[in-house]
Amino acid sequence: MSIMTDVGEIFSAVASNDAWMIRESLQSNAAWYLGAVVTLVGGLALVAMYRALPFVERHLERTIMVVAYLAVALIIFWGVIDRFVFSSQLPWSTTIPPLLFMIMAWFGATYNVALRTHLSFAEFRSRMPRSGQFACLMLDAVLWFVFAVIVMVTTARAAALSASNFQIVLGTDNTLQWWFLITAPIAFLLMAARTFQNLFEDISNWRSGRPLIKQAVIGGDV
Numbered sequence: 001m002s003i004m005t006d007v008g009e010i011f012s013a014v015a016s017n018d019a020w021m022i023r024e025s026l027q028s029n030a031a032w033y034l035g036a037v038v039t040l041v042g043g044l045a046l047v048a049m050y051r052a053l054p055f056v057e058r059h060l061e062r063t064i065m066v067v068a069y070l071a072v073a074l075i076i077f078w079g080v081i082d083r084f085v086f087s088s089q090l091p092w093s094t095t096i097p098p099l100l101f102m103i104m105a106w107f108g109a110t111y112n113v114a115l116r117t118h119l120s121f122a123e124f125r126s127r128m129p130r131s132g133q134f135a136c137l138m139l140d141a142v143l144w145f146v147f148a149v150i151v152m153v154t155t156a157r158a159a160a161l162s163a164s165n166f167q168i169v170l171g172t173d174n175t176l177q178w179w180f181l182i183t184a185p186i187a188f189l190l191m192a193a194r195t196f197q198n199l200f201e202d203i204s205n206w207r208s209g210r211p212l213i214k215q216a217v218i219g220g221d222v
Contacts, residue, residue, distance in 0.1 A: 130206075
């Protein structure tokens with residue numbers, strides 16, 4: 001019963017929009033149970049959204065990655081000109097780019113789960129019997145889901161801690177760090193959705209007799 005009480009406290013804290021209460025409520029073990037449920041339900045909801053909006057499915061992660069990358073490149077490019085031509089420097093030009101790079105990396109990880117380019121061992125698995133291939137794919141799904149839950153809970157706690165302490169991005173006056181940190185649990189919720197997509201595809205291929213292992217291509221299409 002204490003777990004349900006703690007879960008209720010998390011919902012109450014989120015509804016209150018109080019960063020300190022959210023931070024305290026997320027410290028309980030109930031955060032792991034709730035995180036698993038949110039990852040499961042949210043991931044399946046995103047799969048349904050992807051089916052309804054194929055354009056979003058194809059371009060969501062790539063758009064975020066490209067925008068973040070271009071923003072980093074432009075800030076650094078202008079920073080070099082500003083320093084060597086105008087003998088000046090924006091105080092946040094060295095602190096914002098690393099945060100944008102992290103966003104690019106998080107959504108890039110999600111995108112590569114969709115492409116199955118993360119240590120898929122396709123050459124090795126293609127030599128295994130069909131049952132072994134399917135077992136490996138099921139193991140992939142379990143590991144990616146568990147990984148997504150762990151990262152979602154831990155990064156949500158980090159974002160709540162940052163928000164409760166009103167941590168400002170160095171070099172800025174009012175840009176809060178949690179605005180960037182909160183994108184991590186969002187990215188890994190998307191990763192859970194991509195995991196479920198792969199899982200459903202693998203089960204369908206197993207039942208229909210289609211090949212289970214395909215050669216992954218980095219930078220290919222979803």
